Amino acid sequence: MSLKVGVIGTGMIGQDHIRRLTKVLSGxxxxxxxxxxxxxxxxxxxxxAEVFATPQDLIRSPKIEAVVICSWGPxxxxxxxxCIAAGKxxxxxxxxxxxxxxxxxxxxxxxxxxxxLVQVGFMRRFDADYRxxxxxxxxxxxxxxxxxxxxxxxxSVPVGLYTSEMPxxxxxxxxxxxxxxxxxxxxxxxxxxxxxxxxxxxxLRDPHMVLLHMASGALVDVEISVNIAYGYDIRGEVSCETxxxxxxxxxxxxITDAHGIRQAIPEDWRERFIEAYDQEFREWIVxxxxxxxxxxxxxxxxxxxxxxxxxxxxxxxGQLARIDMGDKPALYGQALDRAA
Ligand code: NAP
Numbered sequence: 001m002s003l004k005v006g007v008i009g010t011g012m013i014g015q016d017h018i019r020r021l022t023k024v025l026s027g028x029x030x031x032x033x034x035x036x037x038x039x040x041x042x043x044x045x046x047x048x049a050e051v052f053a054t055p056q057d058l059i060r061s062p063k064i065e066a067v068v069i070c071s072w073g074p075x076x077x078x079x080x081x082x083c084i085a086a087g088k089x090x091x092x093x094x095x096x097x098x099x100x101x102x103x104x105x106x107x108x109x110x111x112x113x114x115x116x117l118v119q120v121g122f123m124r125r126f127d128a129d130y131r132x133x134x135x136x137x138x139x140x141x142x143x144x145x146x147x148x149x150x151x152x153x154x155x156s157v158p159v160g161l162y163t164s165e166m167p168x169x170x171x172x173x174x175x176x177x178x179x180x181x182x183x184x185x186x187x188x189x190x191x192x193x194x195x196x197x198x199x200x201x202x203x204l205r206d207p208h209m210v211l212l213h214m215a216s217g218a219l220v221d222v223e224i225s226v227n228i229a230y231g232y233d234i235r236g237e238v239s240c241e242t243x244x245x246x247x248x249x250x251x252x253x254x255i256t257d258a259h260g261i262r263q264a265i266p267e268d269w270r271e272r273f274i275e276a277y278d279q280e281f282r283e284w285i286v287x288x289x290x291x292x293x294x295x296x297x298x299x300x301x302x303x304x305x306x307x308x309x310x311x312x313x314x315x316x317x318g319q320l321a322r323i324d325m326g327d328k329p330a331l332y333g334q335a336l337d338r339a340a
Contacts, residue, residue: 003289006032006064008055008079009071010044013093016270017068017281022046024278028285034058036071055079059086066288069093077102084109084117089288091281093121094173096301100309103302110298111329115291119284122177122296122304126283127276129247133236134182136245143241145183148220150175151235153228155267157201164205167224168192168311172210176307177300179212179220182238187220187303189213189322190310200227210311213320231265232272299332 005021007014010033021030034052035041042051052058055075059067059082067083069076069092077097083090084106096118097103110117124130137145152175157166180186191211198206207225214220237246250272252263266272280295287294303325310321328334 002027002029003285004029004031004063004065005068005288006030006034006052006058006061006066007044007068007070008034008058009069009075009093010035010037010041011070014068014070015044017070017277018044018046020278020281021068025281025285027289028281031063032058032061056082059083059088064088066090073098077106080106080118081109084113087113087117087291089117089119089284089291089293091119091121091284091288091293092301094177094301095170095305095308096120096298097305098169100302100305103298103305107298107302107329111331114331116293116297116331118298118301119287119293120296120298120301120304121280122174122181122300123273123276123280124174124178125181125276125296126279127273128279129250130178130182130236130276133238133245133247137182137238137240138184142238142243142245144216144218145238145240146218147239148179148183148218149235149237149239150179150220150222151233152222152224153231153233154226155229155231157204157226159202162204162226164203165312167206167208167226168210168315169308171224171226172208172222172311173304173308175210175220175222175224176212176304177296178236179214179222180300180303181296182236183214183216183218183220185214185216185218186325187212187307187310187323188215189320190307190314191320192311192315194315198225198227200229205315208315212307232268233265234272297332299328 030046030049032050033041033045034055066089073095193209210222212220306323310323313321
């Protein structure tokens with residue numbers, strides 16, 4: 001029996017997820033698609049899939065058992081609330097929503113429903129290297145984690161479309177989520193420092209140095225550089241009481257020639273995290289088939305939204321911006337732990 005999935009938003013990542021759901025993974029079938037641009041939806045629809053006129057038609061259709069949301073962030077709240085009202089498991093690409101109030105509304109609806117339906121697209125939690133790093137920290141052999149250094153470098157970003165707010169409200173969310181998950185901790189405050197501006201991005205504010213204050217007292221520093229030119233470079237290193245645990249360099253063929261000894265660098269997130277996206281959906285398909293969700297939750301999406309808001313406040317004020325998440329509903333568990 002294949003899980004019949006509907007995909008909303010057939011742009012860049014929607015098309016990539018349709019490819020993985022139809023060509024890579026088993027136990028799943030893309031039975032419907034919808035996009036604000038009907039022509040794009042029709043072009044992306046796999047053979048046999050219905051092209052729905054609206055996301056709401058797709059969500060309510062008896063043909064669709066579970067939903068994948070890949071529309072742009074401001075549309076997510078309405079689509080998530082419709083999925084919860086229909087009682088259908090839903091995978092939602094990050095950002096969960098674009099404001100803390102919207103995140104609270106989605107949480108309230110899911111809590112009222114009584115069981116988890118939402119998984120947020122924080123794919124790093126499904127990456128084998130990050131999972132091994134977390135296992136070392138959780139194992140406790142290095143003592144308590146004290147500091148984490150997260151490096152997020154993109155080769156380039158689309159000129160004119162990517163604004164100076166986006167390093168903090170679009171890119172930082174991945175580092176914020178992986179920091180909370182790796183350290184099993186919550187962010188209580190954010191500081192932002194602006195180093196010398198890179199000439200690579202013109203007027204774009206880039207790079208950023210972000211300091212996350214965690215509830216335990218641990219500190220996380222995040223470098224976000226979005227026009228680094230040489231490739232997509234993701235690094236992480238945890239300093240514990242008696243040792244250091246770091247993400248390995250990605251295994252890649254070593255080339256030796258007249259230019260020296262070198263290894264290729266991933267071009268973008270699709271290449272670096274291709275296996276993590278596959279695994280993220282493998283685990284989603286299993287949970288959705290059982291009518292529920294595991295992995296990054298609405299609470300985790302809410303946390304990332306609060307960090308983004310605080311980071312924007314901190315860059316404007318130059319001060320530490322504090323975060324108060326309020327009480328965690330029992331539906332989302334007691335402590336941050338494993339991804340699934
Ligand atoms: P994109 O290429 O612009 O695709 C979004 C698609 O959704 C477009 O076809 C857009 O149509 C459509 N759309 C917009 N509003 C809609 C609505 N209300 N109902 C139905 N369709 C709607 O963007 P993308 O890069 O694929 O990103 C999509 C989402 O994935 C974003 O939330 C983004 O942050 C997230 N993302 C996550 C990762 C990750 O690493 N996890 C990576 C990339 C993107 P128009 O173009 O006509 O507006």
